[in-house]
Amino acid sequence: MNEATNIAYNVGLPTGLQLINDPGLNKGTAFTEAERIAYGLRGLLPPRVNTMEEQVRRVLGNYGRKTSDIERYIFLAALKDRNRTLFYRVLLENLEEMMPILYTPTVGKACQEYVHIYRRPSGIFISATNKGHFRDNLRNWPNRNVRVIVVTDGERILGLGDLGVAGMGIPIGKLVLYTACAGIHPSWCLPVTIDVGTNNTALQKDPLYFGLQHERIRGDAYDELLEEFIVAVGDNFPRCLIQFEDFGNTNAFRLLNRYKDRICTFNDDIQGTAAVALAGLFSAMRVTRGKLKDQKILFLGAGEAGAGIGNLIVSAMADEGISASEARQRLWFIDSKGLVCSRRENLAEHKLPYAHDHEYLPDLLSAVKALKPGVIIGVSGQQNAFTSEIIQEMGKINKSPIIFALSNPTDNAECTAEAAYKGTEGRAIFASGSPFGPVKMNGRTFTPGQGNNAYIFPGIGLGVAGSKAARVTDEMFLTAARVLAQQVTDAELSTGSLYPRLNRIREISAEIASAVAQLAHERGLAKSDLPKDMKSHLRSLMWEPIYQEYV
Ligand code: NAD
Numbered sequence: 001m002n003e004a005t006n007i008a009y010n011v012g013l014p015t016g017l018q019l020i021n022d023p024g025l026n027k028g029t030a031f032t033e034a035e036r037i038a039y040g041l042r043g044l045l046p047p048r049v050n051t052m053e054e055q056v057r058r059v060l061g062n063y064g065r066k067t068s069d070i071e072r073y074i075f076l077a078a079l080k081d082r083n084r085t086l087f088y089r090v091l092l093e094n095l096e097e098m099m100p101i102l103y104t105p106t107v108g109k110a111c112q113e114y115v116h117i118y119r120r121p122s123g124i125f126i127s128a129t130n131k132g133h134f135r136d137n138l139r140n141w142p143n144r145n146v147r148v149i150v151v152t153d154g155e156r157i158l159g160l161g162d163l164g165v166a167g168m169g170i171p172i173g174k175l176v177l178y179t180a181c182a183g184i185h186p187s188w189c190l191p192v193t194i195d196v197g198t199n200n201t202a203l204q205k206d207p208l209y210f211g212l213q214h215e216r217i218r219g220d221a222y223d224e225l226l227e228e229f230i231v232a233v234g235d236n237f238p239r240c241l242i243q244f245e246d247f248g249n250t251n252a253f254r255l256l257n258r259y260k261d262r263i264c265t266f267n268d269d270i271q272g273t274a275a276v277a278l279a280g281l282f283s284a285m286r287v288t289r290g291k292l293k294d295q296k297i298l299f300l301g302a303g304e305a306g307a308g309i310g311n312l313i314v315s316a317m318a319d320e321g322i323s324a325s326e327a328r329q330r331l332w333f334i335d336s337k338g339l340v341c342s343r344r345e346n347l348a349e350h351k352l353p354y355a356h357d358h359e360y361l362p363d364l365l366s367a368v369k370a371l372k373p374g375v376i377i378g379v380s381g382q383q384n385a386f387t388s389e390i391i392q393e394m395g396k397i398n399k400s401p402i403i404f405a406l407s408n409p410t411d412n413a414e415c416t417a418e419a420a421y422k423g424t425e426g427r428a429i430f431a432s433g434s435p436f437g438p439v440k441m442n443g444r445t446f447t448p449g450q451g452n453n454a455y456i457f458p459g460i461g462l463g464v465a466g467s468k469a470a471r472v473t474d475e476m477f478l479t480a481a482r483v484l485a486q487q488v489t490d491a492e493l494s495t496g497s498l499y500p501r502l503n504r505i506r507e508i509s510a511e512i513a514s515a516v517a518q519l520a521h522e523r524g525l526a527k528s529d530l531p532k533d534m535k536s537h538l539r540s541l542m543w544e545p546i547y548q549e550y551v
Contacts, residue, residue, distance in 0.1 A: 013550060015040045023081055023084045024084050027085070028045070028086065033049060036049075039550065056086070056090055059086065063076070069100075069106040073102065073106050076090075076101060076102060086545070087545075088545035092545060096501070100434070103176075104452075105411075108160050109409075110173075111169040112163065123171055123193065124192050125193050127211075127212065128197070128225055131225060135231075137232070138233065138236040143190070146240055147240055148175065148178055148189050148465065149192055149241070150174045150190075150191055150192070151229075152167045152168075152170050152193055152194070152244075152245045153194040153247055154194075155216065155247055155251065162199050162200040162203075163198070164198030164211040166211070167193055168193040170246050175189040177454045178461050181454050181455075181505045182462040182513065183506060192229075195211045196225060197211070197215055199215055230259060234263065244267040245267075246269060256270060260472070264464065264470055264471055270305070272457045273304070273305045273379075275477040276452065276456050277431075277451055278312050278481040279499070280485075281316075281375070284375075287429055288399075288429070293322050296330050296371065296375070297310075297374070298373035299334065299376075299378075300334050300376065300382070300385055300386075300414060301377075301407070302333040303380075307351070310354060314328055316481070317330065332354065332373065333351060338360060338363060340354055342355045343359075344360070365389060372397045375402040378405045378407055378413070378415070379406050382414060384415060386415035388423050391419060392423050394428075395427060400428070400429050401428050402429045403429070404432070404451065405433070406451055408433040408434050410436075413434060413436075417446065418436075420448075429496070429498070431450070433451055434450065436448050448497060449496075452502075455499060459516065460480055460512065460513070462516075462538055463514065463520065466541050467520040467521060467525075467527075468527035469520035471525050473523070484512065486511075487511060511535070
C-alpha cells in the first residue's frame with residue numbers, strides 16, 4: 001500500500017497527531033497496521049500493535065501504583081481525555097471499584113481541589129459576565145447532537161456546600177455514569193456549570209480560583225440568567241434532557257417547579273434520590289414482610305433529598321391504598337431547628353405538608369423516643385448524627401429497625417454501617433449514600449448496599465432519550481424505584497444489601513429505561529414510534545466501548 005496516497009482515505013477523520021489527540025477517535029497503541037498507514041500514524045506510535053485487553057492491563061497496572069484516591073481520579077480523568085473508548089472499557093470492567101473514585105466520595109475531594117487540578121475543557125461554563133451570549137457559548141461545544149445536559153450552579157455540592165465553579169466535577173462525573181451505567185453515547189452528554197459567583201469566602205480569596213469572586217447573584221437577576229440558559233439549550237439542542245444537580249435548596253425547588261411542565265427536565269437531588277431511597281424501602285419491606293403504608297418514617301434533614309423522598313413515599317403509599325393526607329401523617333421531619341411541626345413559624349413551603357400538629361421536639365433523640373418510628377432516614381449532611389444512643393433506641397422499639405444514613409460523602413454519613421449493625425445486635429436494615437465495606441458480626445458478614453443515584457438517573461435518561469419523551473414525570477421515578485427493587489436478588493437481601501450488585505448495572509438500567517419509555521408512550525409523552533420490543537430497542541441504543549475500524 002502506498003502510504004502517502006492512502007492517508008485519510010476515510011474522509012472526515014483527521015490524520016496523524018490530530019487523530020491521536022482526539023479522545024473520541026484515539027485508539028493509542030491499538031491502531032492497526034492498516035490504520036497506521038492510512039492515517040499517517042507510522043512512527044508516531046510504538047511499533048507493535050496492542051490489543052485492547054493489553055491496553056486495559058497497562059492502565060490497571062498504572063492505576064494500581066497510585067497511592068491516593070485523588071491521584072486515581074486524576075489518572076482516570078487524564079485517560080478519559082486521551083482515549084475515551086479505553087477509559088469506558090476500563091471503567092465498565094471495574095465499575096464497583098472505580099465508581100467511588102469517579103463519583104462519591106472521591107469526586108467531592110476532586111471538586112474541592114478542582115481549581116488546582118484543572119487540566120482541559122470537559123464541559124461548558126456559563127458565566128454571568130457573558131449574559132446575552134449563552135446561545136453562542138453553547139454553540140462552541142463541538143458536538144451538535146447533545147441529548148443530556150447535567151447542570152449545576154455549584155451552590156450545594158454533595159454535602160460540602162458552596163464550591164462555585166469548582167462544582168464542575170459533579171456534572172462531569174454524573175455524565176460519566178450516564179455512559180457507563182446506561183450506555184448513553186459520550187457525545188450525547190454535556191456537563192455545564194453556571195457561574196453566578198460564590199459565597200465561599202475561601203474561594204473568594206483564592207488567587208487560583210477561576211470563577212466570579214463575588215457574592216452569589218440572587219433574585220430576579222439570577223432567574224433571568226437561568227431563563228436565558230434554558231432558552232439557549234432549547235435553541236442549540238432541541239431534544240435535550242436537562243438534569244439539575246447540586247443547586248442550593250431554595251433555587252432547586254423553585255427551578256424544578258418552574259420548568260418541569262415546560263421542558264424535559266428533572267432534579268436528581270430531589271427526584272433521583274427519592275427513587276433510590278424508595279427502592280431501598282421497597283427492598284426493606286421484602287425483608288420484614290411489612291407494607292410501606294404501615295411504616296412511620298422519621299427524617300433527619302428536610303431539604304431537597306428529604307422532601308423529594310417524602311413526596312415520592314406519599315405517592316407510593318397512596319398506591320397501596322391510603323389517601324395522600326393519611327400517608328403524610330406517617331412522615332415526620334427534623335431539620336436544623338428541630339421537629340417540623342405546626343407550631344413553628346416561617347417554615348419553607350416544601351415542609352408545610354409535613355408540619356403536623358404535635359408538640360415541638362428539639363432533636364432526633366427526643367423525636368425517636370416520642371414518635372417511635374420504624375424507619376429513620378438521614379439526609380442532613382451531619383456526621384454521626386445517628387448517635388449510638390439513637391441507634392440503640394431504634395433497636396429497642398423495633399425488631400428490625402430500618403436505618404438509612406444517606407448523607408454524602410462518607411465523612412458526612414449520619415452513622416457508619418458498623419455502628420448501625422453493632423448498635424442493634426445485627427438487626428438493623430441499613431443503607432447508606434456513600435459506600436461502606438462489609439461488616440463482620442456474630443459469625444455473619446453484612447454487605448450493606450449503597451443507595452446510589454446511579455441506579456436510577458442513567459436508566460431514566462435512556463428511557464427518556466430512547467422514547468423522545470417530552471417531559472420527565474414523578475410517576476417515572478416511582479416506576480423506576482419499583483423496577484430497581486425487583487432487581488435485588490434474595491441472595492443480595494440475605495447479605496444485608498437492599499440494592500443489586502453494580503456489576504449488573506447495564507441490565508438494571510435497561511429494565512428501568514424500558515419501563516420509563518413504556519410509561520412515556522402510555523401517557524402520550526413519547527415522540528418516537530412505539531417499538532415492537534422496547535427493551536431490545538433501548539439495548540440497541542446503548543453505546544459499547546469497542547474500537548471502531550477506520551480502514
Ligand atoms: P439540603 O441542604 O437541601 O438539606 C439539608 C437539610 O438538613 C436541611 O433541611 C437542614 O435544615 C438539615 N440539617 C442541617 N443540619 C442539621 C442538623 N444538625 N440537624 C438536623 N437537620 C439538619 O441538602 P440535601 O440536598 O437535602 O442533601 C442532604 C444530604 O443528603 C447531603 O449530604 C447529600 O449528600 C445527601 N444526599 C444523598 C443522596 C443519596 O444517598 N443517594 C442523594 C442526594 C443527597
